[in-house]
Amino acid sequence: MGNTLIQADDTLTLWGIIVIVASLSIFLEQRFSWAAKITGAIIALLIAILLSNTGIIPTESAVYDSVWSIIVPLAIPLLLFHVNIKKLFKESGRLLMIFLISSVGTVAGTIIAFFILKDHIPLLNKLAAMFSASYIGGGVNFAAMSAKFETPGELVSSAVVADNLNMALLFVILMVIPTMQFFRKKYKTPHIDELESQSNKDQVNQSKAYWKAKEISLKDIALSVGTAFALVILAKKVSTWFDTLIPSGEDVNFLLNLLNGLIGDQYLMLTTFTFLALLLFPKFFDSLSGSQEIGTYLIHIFFVVIGIPASIPLIIENAPLLLIFAFIIVAINLIVSLVGAKVFKFELEETLLAVNANIGGPTTAAALAIAKGWSNLVGPILIVGTLGYIIGNYVGTFLGLWLEGFM
Incomplete structure (x- = not known):
């Protein structure tokens, strides 16, 4: 990390690079048809991988942590301000089913x-516990299982590197699948079809048509950002209070762990408070313009940061077999999810989001939905994906203990 051109503590330069890359990716997506097919999110991710793997920027920095802790939570309510509440609850039930099917894929892949x-x-039994828990819930579960099974630090570090590169590859795959005619013919794609129907065929591309210019005032920006910050702060404070109040861990019964996982989670509380605000003040949120654009821009910043830790040299040096281990789990998860979706007639969009929510957690799944313009699925996947935090730890614990007997 110390050998990079830009140092980890050069905060201004790193923020500048992240913002410039995010801005460039959006410009390219809306300016060129080839970039629109790749999508701005993937362009941002790939540029980030290039910058970190050529020694220009470090793979770790407090700047990247700030994106996770501030930018991502801020983007979520901004994108939910214009969600159709009735449609949201209708979509959640279907997403829960395909999410659980995808979780079965993670278990099968791990074994x-x-x-x-x-x-x-x-x-490997310890790593199986960590990866299976993480690939149902997210990074929180990864950390919890590594602590529970007392996995050696150097092995955890190698696993994190493998996981980061694997996640970057998965995002590219999930972004590309909806553009392929093979999948479009095999599955229903109502959200993609709706976006295409809204697009003017004379435009350069669908992205440019969807994000066409609209009237927005300084007041809209102020109220959108100010309200989002208020909701993020409220959710953080309340979830932290509940997390402290309600005991959790391996010595605590299932109901208390469940309760802690539900109301002690920042993202679930953030989603809940945002929905309550939408129900209580519908006219206020209907009058806001630009919140979706601001939220989407923030998500592109997030995609830059997702690509930065994917260090290819570190994988080659320390963890090639771990990358293969993680890749097998993800590949089987994706296959089981797509087969399950075909059997139960699920939509392609919700299937891919369920896979993303399993492997990367609810926030990265919401980022995918935002990047692809599937705005009505942002809220549901956040709700459903959060349940993975709870399920994942139990699955990881069981697999870790069971597989230990085969080592």
């Missing part, structure tokens, strides 16, 4: 990957 590689990777 298969374990038996393929158990003779080649030390302490």
Whole structure:
């Protein structure tokens, strides 16, 4: 990290690079048809991977942590301000089913990957616990399982590197699948179809048509950003209070763990408070313009940061087999999810979001929905994906203990 051109503590320059890359990716997406097919989110992610792997920027910095802790939470309410509440609850039930099917894919993938590689990777049962929990809930579960099974620090570090590169590859795959005619023919794609129907065929591309210029005032910007900050602060304070108040952990019963996971989680509380605000003050939110644009811009900043830790040299040096282990889990998850979606006639969009919510957690799934313009699925996937925080730890614990007998 110290050998990079830009140092980790050069805050201004790193923020500038992240913002410039996000801005450039949006410009390219709306200016060129080839970039629109790739999407601005993938362009941002790929540029970030290039910058970090060529030694221009470090793979770790407090700046990136700020994006996770401030930019991402701020983007969520901004994107939810114009959500159709009635449609949201209708979509949540379907998403829950495909999310659970996708979780089964993670379990199957972990077991298969374990038996393929158990003779080649030390302490693989501990890693199986970490990856299975993480690939149902997210990074929170990864940390919880590594602590629970007392995984050696150097192994955890290698696993994190493998996970980061694997996640970057997955985002690219999930962004590309909806553009492929093979999948468009096999699955229903109502959200994509709606976007295409709204697009003017004379425009350069659908992205430019969807994000066409609209009237927005200084007051709109002030109220949108100010309200989003208020909701983020409220959710953070309330969830932290509940997390402290309600006990959790391996020595605590299931109901208390469940309650802590539901109301002690910042993102679920943020989603809940935003929905309450939408129900209580519908006219206020209907009058706001520009919140979707601001939120989407923030999400592009997030996609830049997603690509930065994907260090290819570190993978080659420290964790090639771990990358294969993680890739097998993700590949089987995706296959099981797509087959399940075909059998139960789920839509392609909700299937891909369920996969994303499993592997990357609810916030990255919401980012995918935002990047693709599936705004009505942002709220539901945040709700459904948050349940993975709870389910993941139980699955990871069971698999870690069971697979230990095969080591």
